[in-house]
Amino acid sequence: MNSRLIKYIILEIIAIIIAIFWLIPLYSMLINGFKTNFEATATPVLFPPKVFTISSYITVWGEMKRPLINSIIIAIPVAFISTIFGEMAAYFFYVTSERMPAVSNTGFSIISLATFIPYQATLLPLIELEASWGLFNSYQGLIFALLIFYMPTAALLMSIFIPVIPKYLIEAARIDKASDWTVFWKVVFPLTIPGFLATMIFVFIESWNNFFMPLVLTSSPSLRLIPVAERAFTGGYGTLYNDSYAAAVIASIVPLVVFIILGRYFIKGLAALGGGAKGV
Amino acid sequence: MVKVKVKDLTKIFKKGKNIVVANDKISLEVDDGATFGILGESGGGKTTLLRQIAGLEIPTDGYIYFDEKVVSAPNKIIVEPENRNISLVFQNWALYPNMTIYDNIAFPLKNIKMPKSEIDKRVTEISETLNIKQVLKHYPREVSGGQMQRAALARALVKNPKLLLLDEPFSNLDAQIRDSARALVRKIQKELSLTTIIVSHDPADIFSIAEDAGVIVRGKFVQIGNVSELYNNPISETVSKLLGDINTVEGEVKEKAIVIGNLAIPFDKKIDLTEVKVGIRPEDMRISQAEIIKNYVNIGKVKVKVSSYSAGIFKLIVSPISDESIEFSVNSETHIRSGIEAFLFIRPEKMKLFDSNGNRIM
Numbered sequence A: 001m002n003s004r005l006i007k008y009i010i011l012e013i014i015a016i017i018i019a020i021f022w023l024i025p026l027y028s029m030l031i032n033g034f035k036t037n038f039e040a041t042a043t044p045v046l047f048p049p050k051v052f053t054i055s056s057y058i059t060v061w062g063e064m065k066r067p068l069i070n071s072i073i074i075a076i077p078v079a080f081i082s083t084i085f086g087e088m089a090a091y092f093f094y095v096t097s098e099r100m101p102a103v104s105n106t107g108f109s110i111i112s113l114a115t116f117i118p119y120q121a122t123l124l125p126l127i128e129l130e131a132s133w134g135l136f137n138s139y140q141g142l143i144f145a146l147l148i149f150y151m152p153t154a155a156l157l158m159s160i161f162i163p164v165i166p167k168y169l170i171e172a173a174r175i176d177k178a179s180d181w182t183v184f185w186k187v188v189f190p191l192t193i194p195g196f197l198a199t200m201i202f203v204f205i206e207s208w209n210n211f212f213m214p215l216v217l218t219s220s221p222s223l224r225l226i227p228v229a230e231r232a233f234t235g236g237y238g239t240l241y242n243d244s245y246a247a248a249v250i251a252s253i254v255p256l257v258v259f260i261i262l263g264r265y266f267i268k269g270l271a272a273l274g275g276g277a278k279g280v
Numbered sequence B: 001m002v003k004v005k006v007k008d009l010t011k012i013f014k015k016g017k018n019i020v021v022a023n024d025k026i027s028l029e030v031d032d033g034a035t036f037g038i039l040g041e042s043g044g045g046k047t048t049l050l051r052q053i054a055g056l057e058i059p060t061d062g063y064i065y066f067d068e069k070v071v072s073a074p075n076k077i078i079v080e081p082e083n084r085n086i087s088l089v090f091q092n093w094a095l096y097p098n099m100t101i102y103d104n105i106a107f108p109l110k111n112i113k114m115p116k117s118e119i120d121k122r123v124t125e126i127s128e129t130l131n132i133k134q135v136l137k138h139y140p141r142e143v144s145g146g147q148m149q150r151a152a153l154a155r156a157l158v159k160n161p162k163l164l165l166l167d168e169p170f171s172n173l174d175a176q177i178r179d180s181a182r183a184l185v186r187k188i189q190k191e192l193s194l195t196t197i198i199v200s201h202d203p204a205d206i207f208s209i210a211e212d213a214g215v216i217v218r219g220k221f222v223q224i225g226n227v228s229e230l231y232n233n234p235i236s237e238t239v240s241k242l243l244g245d246i247n248t249v250e251g252e253v254k255e256k257a258i259v260i261g262n263l264a265i266p267f268d269k270k271i272d273l274t275e276v277k278v279g280i281r282p283e284d285m286r287i288s289q290a291e292i293i294k295n296y297v298n299i300g301k302v303k304v305k306v307s308s309y310s311a312g313i314f315k316l317i318v319s320p321i322s323d324e325s326i327e328f329s330v331n332s333e334t335h336i337r338s339g340i341e342a343f344l345f346i347r348p349e350k351m352k353l354f355d356s357n358g359n360r361i362m
């Protein structure tokens, strides 16, 4: 009994220490945004502000507002579309795996390759393609480019979630004369919602944080996305530290809120892998 | 309805180096409106056969015909499962967990674009017949095993299939509802004269539903016939055991008898063997203090080892007084205390003899 208590306390302390390590950057980011520039430079990062001011937030907000809206306009459709299509592809690979293993395996290899290929490698042809289609420097162009990269990722992730559905349910549906479309929407999709949400959250945050694509695929400031806008506050000559902290806070607020609200689905989705479709 | 013919059907599963012959040259015929049972031990290949008939599994070799029309050929599904007009009740029922019982039953009807009012009428009707009307709004996980089983059956029957396939549909039910479920399926099958194939390892399922049956052992049909014929005249020890309880004990063939310890079964036929296996079902044996029972032969003295009661009869385990290691299971109409010695009687015409490989010799 006693030794169990001690073990519990030790584990608890370790967990707290790890949590503190994780939370320190978040904490310093939050507090330093409320300092004046002088204080942000002169005091240690972990010290709370002596003079509490929101002036840097006000300055930064003016310049971050537009990118924030832009990022929302881009990341939501990218996350949604790639996950839907990714799930359809994953379902296709799942049902063909028995009858047409060659098709399934090839498709699967392609999405794996597409997921793990460094995107810098394919950027040039992509820019040329977008330029010739008139998509360069547009919302559609950005969405298109991100979809190309995140659809395979979503398909790969959904390929992990889909096999949780017992095959016999799909077979039962076929015997019940359901079309492929009906099987997907009435049986497969409802039973993979936790996995779907987990994948969608993942793709959303990935595309939200993607810096390189919006940097090279857009040129006008009105199309700037959050990571690029945030970058403008850091580095370079004469960085305003309090402003860059405030910019970082604004940049991470959406992913944070998404994760706080939907995070349990993320965890539920992963948990479904262990427990079969039962918990759905 | 439909007539089903299976010809030399073979299914081989290959997983790496592992090769499993799940079905080996199986042939059978089920007439329009008839019922057929497939009996066999676990892993025998029953489900594989049923899945091939459903079109869910591609035959490695052989053909399946629905009314003279080829539906499956070697390495080829010619008519897809969705076009076979069949219903399959899965071993685990396969209800859609995300739909209510109502939606589960309505699903096959929605898929053929039946008007809502007609769907409603049919679902109500079938759920009244199967007594699940009160759970229509519930999800499968919220209802009992018996109700799930009836819901699966309702989903199978609501679309008026041409062929009903049942894969151990009663195995997850407890004994009480199992009997009523069997009776219900049989009743509906008769009313609709629905061609039905049922798979089970429990002979009681086969007896209650099927007229004819095939016994599958390691992928092969070893015997096909009328169910009572299979029961009374099994071709081997394995078949006799699959069809019901049977005692099989080693006996020595002597001049005028087969001897088992101190027991002697009169026997005057000529056979070459000196050792045989004697098979006799519990209901063909009796035990009594009296020395004579009409139509039975007294084979000697035994001692009652265990006495128990189930489903209206007393079940006894008895041993020859000379040898405790030999055991017979015997039915009795009255309770007999363990420890008591009495005479063991058999109906000689019901006795079956097997050789040491388990093949029937008489």
Ligand SMILES: Nc1ncnc2c1ncn2[C@@H]1O[C@H](COP(=O)(O)OP(=O)(O)OP(=O)(O)O)[C@@H](O)[C@H]1O
Pocket (backbone or CB within 6 Å): B013, B014, B015, B020, B021, B022, B040, B041, B042, B043, B044, B045, B046, B047, B048, B049, B201
């Ligand atoms: N998809 C598959 N891949 C590989 N082997 C399989 C597959 N399906 C069945 N088998 C094998 O085929 C054999 C027959 O299996 P099957 O499920 O038909 O048996 P069964 O008679 O229905 O058994 P049970 O009474 O346990 O349900 C088994 O050895 C099984 O392992």
Ligand SMILES: [Mg+2]
Pocket (backbone or CB within 6 Å): B046, B047, B048, B091
């Ligand atoms: Mg089976």
